[in-house]
Amino acid sequence: MLSDVMAYFNLQQSFDQVGYFATPQHQQLMRELKLAIHQGGLVAMTGVVGAGKTTTLRQLQVELKRDQDVIISSSLAVDKSRVNLGTLMMALFFDLATERDFKPPTQPERRERKLLELMEKSRKPVVLIVDDAHDLHSQTLVGLKRLIELVQDRGRVLAILLAGHPKLKNDLRRPNLEEIGARATTFVLEGIKGHQLPYVQWLLGECSESPQGELMNEEAIALLAEKLMTPLQIKHYLRLALEAAHQVGVKPVTPEVIEAVLSQGLNDLEAKLVRHGYNTKALAHLLNVRPAEVRSLMHGRLPPGRTQELRDQMLSVGILVS
Numbered sequence: 001m002l003s004d005v006m007a008y009f010n011l012q013q014s015f016d017q018v019g020y021f022a023t024p025q026h027q028q029l030m031r032e033l034k035l036a037i038h039q040g041g042l043v044a045m046t047g048v049v050g051a052g053k054t055t056t057l058r059q060l061q062v063e064l065k066r067d068q069d070v071i072i073s074s075s076l077a078v079d080k081s082r083v084n085l086g087t088l089m090m091a092l093f094f095d096l097a098t099e100r101d102f103k104p105p106t107q108p109e110r111r112e113r114k115l116l117e118l119m120e121k122s123r124k125p126v127v128l129i130v131d132d133a134h135d136l137h138s139q140t141l142v143g144l145k146r147l148i149e150l151v152q153d154r155g156r157v158l159a160i161l162l163a164g165h166p167k168l169k170n171d172l173r174r175p176n177l178e179e180i181g182a183r184a185t186t187f188v189l190e191g192i193k194g195h196q197l198p199y200v201q202w203l204l205g206e207c208s209e210s211p212q213g214e215l216m217n218e219e220a221i222a223l224l225a226e227k228l229m230t231p232l233q234i235k236h237y238l239r240l241a242l243e244a245a246h247q248v249g250v251k252p253v254t255p256e257v258i259e260a261v262l263s264q265g266l267n268d269l270e271a272k273l274v275r276h277g278y279n280t281k282a283l284a285h286l287l288n289v290r291p292a293e294v295r296s297l298m299h300g301r302l303p304p305g306r307t308q309e310l311r312d313q314m315l316s317v318g319i320l321v322s
Helices: 003-008 024-039 053-067 085-096 108-122 138-153 166-172 175-181 196-207 218-227 231-248 255-261 269-275 280-287 291-298 304-316
Strands: 041-046 071-074 126-130 158-164 185-188
Touching: 003 231, 024 041, 024 053, 024 158, 024 185, 041 053, 041 138, 041 166, 053 071, 053 126, 053 158, 071 085, 085 108, 085 126, 085 138, 108 138, 138 158, 138 175, 158 166, 166 175, 166 185, 196 218, 196 231, 218 231, 218 255, 231 255, 269 291, 280 291, 280 304, 291 304
Parallel strands: 041 158, 041 185, 071 126, 126 158
Antiparallel strands: none
């Protein structure tokens, strides 16, 4: 956010610098994730774009480090579509090895044996955290399942925590991934659903010492909470609203300013599908149709009958987008 906008509204920090907003669902989810990690196995946490998955993972790691009863490993590879089992095992090597200048074996059999040796020495449950896991290949998931079983055979505990869009949950439920999905424990992060209003109020309170009424009037806050669903959306449009209000010299922010900055296509079908992890290419592959037909569906250009057919197909694979 621009410094003059922050000064105009007496903001001490930007919205991206705030701490962790925990709803009762967040607190319950944190308890369930910790329990699942201690039990080991494949664990999935899914949520729409902007629901707060990465923020929740950060908070989870803070709490696990504080408790000191789990060894945490994280995959830092950015392009998850190119990540394979070897990449994820490399992350485990880097975080488990205690020797200086340790070089992980590259030959598969030696690699697995050495990793199992490190797991046996750890004596604590190990969790490997993989964000944006909706892009992982199915064969990588199969390999992770086998790795978990190898560790279990040695009497140790390995949890693989995958975080991703709802597409990940739907993929794990597909019949061709039954070997994986039937063994996975899946949790859904609802974000701030049902708590948008207190979230906006908390956000403003965290960033400014001024009374909320000096920043936004009650009607504007209520409108923002009504129209938006995720922390990412609220932070984005709240920033746009403050910038627009500053530009025209309005303070506090009014509902008219909020209406002016809200995107007209905010709740279009395409936007909703993308939030669930389905772009044109992914949806075309899943539905076995041409990308052009998917684009026509997204923009409302298909005949009603064909539109209903594709919506029914989406529903059958778990894509619940109204």
